[in-house]
Amino acid sequence: MLEVRGLSAGYEGGDVVHDVDLRVDEGEAVMVIGSNGAGKTTLFRAIVGLRPASAGRVHFAGDDITGSPAQEVVRLGLSFVPAERHLFPRMTVHENLALGAYPSRPDPDTLTMVFDLFPRLAERRRQLAGTMSGGEQQMLAIGRALMAKPRLLVLDEPTTGLAPKLAAEAYEALNTLRGRGLTVLVAEQQVPLAMALCDRGYVLEGGAITKEGTSADLADDPEVRRAYLGVT
Amino acid sequence: MTASILDGIVLGLQFGLLATGLTLMYGLGGILNLAYGQMAVVSAIVTVSIMEAGLPVVPAAAIGIAVGALLGFVLDQTVFRPLYSLRGEARVLLSLLLSLGVALMIDGFLNWLFPLKGLSLFIGGGAIDVFGEPMRRGSLLASGITIVAMGGLVAFFRFTTLGRAVRSVIEDEEGARLVGIDPRKMLRLILLLSGGIAGLVALTRSMVAPVDVTAGFGITVFALIVTVVGGLGSITGALAAGIILGVINAIAASAIGTFMSLVILLVAAAVTILVRPAGLLGVKE
Amino acid sequence: MTDRFSQASGTSAVGGVERRSTRSWSGVAWPTLGVGAILALVPLWLGDSRVMMGIAVLGLAFAAYTIAFNLIFGSTGQLFLCVGALAGIGGYGGAILADVVGLPIVVSIALSTSAAALAGGLLSWVAVRRSLGVIFTGIVTLIFALTFENLLLGLGELTGGESGFLMEAGRGTFLRSQIPPYYLMLGMVLLTLFVYGSLRRSRFGWAFRALRDDEVAAELAGIDVARYRIFAATIGAAILGLAGALLAFTEGRVSPTTFGFAEVDVVVLVMLAFGGIGSFLGPILGALTFTVIDELLVEVGQLRVFIYGALVIALFLWLPRGVVPALDDLLRRRRAGS
Structure with missing residues (x-):
């Protein structure tokens, strides 16, 4: 449904996100995890058309939406919830x-x-x-x-500034939506919440994808466990 | 006293309506349009020219207003176009300078072509008593039209999808884009609308006092003062400030003369900016 | 926006920031004397006509206005839309002090110049204290200008209202003769130019170049932004007051239109757009060129205003650094090419 190939984006001074490949299939829930400043927000803003991409292409439901402004992208069925x-x-x-x-x-x-x-x-x-x-x-x-x-809901850190209980509530709602067949792409720092929701995930570090895999695989990955799940 | 207050309300309604156009252009697009008064004058001159050609007043006025709106659209497509690649204060400053140029062009052209022309719509019939004061029919009709137009504007912004979309851009441009609203299209609509508002105010104004080719700058200044006092970007603020300042102006004018009453208005505006930069009803940035 | 208008264009005396020999005064003195020498010849050409000399004096007054406006707006980013009003404080103040109060002319000019400087400094102080941005500074100073205009009209007994008044003071002296006022005004303009040029090369100019590049960094480097702004506005307003006062005494009359927003501020804006915001010789060249253009276009009447409007738009859109710096660049490139 969403296919991102070789996407780079950033500010005038230089790219923050480099050569990102990412895909989300219909009915899937996919997460992008990474620490603060890893480039999650820049990546998402480039995908949804709030920021121009300096290289790469974004396809959504058969359309090439690279460079389309956000107000047109939303009409195609891709809704974005910014942090x-x-x-x-x-x-x-x-x-x-x-x-x-x-x-x-x-x-x-x-x-x-x-x-x-x-x-x-x-x-x-x-x-x-x-x-x-x-x-x-x-x-x-x-x-x-x-x-x-929307056919695809993209959320950038929906738990920003929320108390744990409210964060859990927000994810509960997303779970319900998933159950009704909505496709979801979410960037998250609170990795356990996102892992419970999503089938697959990508790890974004320093603006590049360093790992990808199913949630279960990622949860077993020692580096992911150390960096994002607080397991030592 | 009652007479002064009533006169003030008549004037204040018109300037409140006028200021909504200016405040919308600023709130939506960061455009401080110093050619706004000239847009009103163009409408007035077009109307009077058409009437001189023999058309009745109502179609002439309709065409005058349409030309005002068209002028707003033309500005959006031509002179203001380079503004849209700028952001923030740079955009406001360049808009101020460019629209000043437009104001000079219109003023120079009209004064060259029709140095003596002015619109004065005389509404006949005797005075009507309002709260024991005789009011000219022209003033009452002008106020009636203005109130209807204000009501229409408020309803438009409150209840229609398009009106809400315009407000959403003022509130949060990025949020508006995320729900599929194109800020450029909304701005184009607002320039069109504000041109029409300027035209309508010129027409209702001319029922009370003549609007001539030199009136542009004065109208802009009045609208600017009202806009600033009401809070840049606030529609209800503009309407309220218009009436408040209109009444102050009318009372002061009857007590100490036109020029000194203007001084009072100006000082009031300056104090408002310094004490409450966001205006009476504006929100803090 | 200010940096869009005032980007440095290498080392040209006309175009922008001087990078060489910031400590030497000769870089200011020589161009100033050069301009002075050329302008000193004008009476040889126009001296026979009283009307033309009057226009020349007015042109010099506008040159001073434009330099002062450039100092306040171009160098420190404060949009002062009250150039005419500040000059009017000098003009009307001087006229009233000399004629109504009966003070000696020199004292009247000194006092009214100080009053203008004080007003300018106060406006800037308020703008700095309330952290008004460019736009709100513009609106507040515009309101100040309109207030001044309406006070002139409203206080008719003192100011002569709409028609202003003819001044007694200075009658029969050299101030009303045909050619000497020109040199008086020229002296004032050259002084202004020298002061402005020196400021550009002093710590002041350095501070503002730093400021233009990055306000926060400049503040961190210990530059007291507020103080420099108020200082620039005070000096600029003093220049405006002095020019206004001298204009009043040489013309022998004051009227609201001599110092009106439409008649002064708008014209100064065009002149500065022509000359190049932030440059050293641009403002004076812009003002003088524009005075000549204005005189050439006098026959087309009101259409002149239309042309100025078109000029303002064209200049700010396509030559935001100004015509004079652009021509200067062109000449340099040619010379380098040949």
């Missing part, structure tokens, strides 16, 4: 969700689905997004992305 969420703070929860379906009117079934998934949002539908807690904002960001009825 900073980028909600509309002075709009209500409902308005935020409604805009997720732009340019169409929000589909009532999808809205019900989102509210079932995150009952908190239903309770607070008239509250301004900017006044909600971090956990609620994360739910809203995921909910807003779902409103576009």
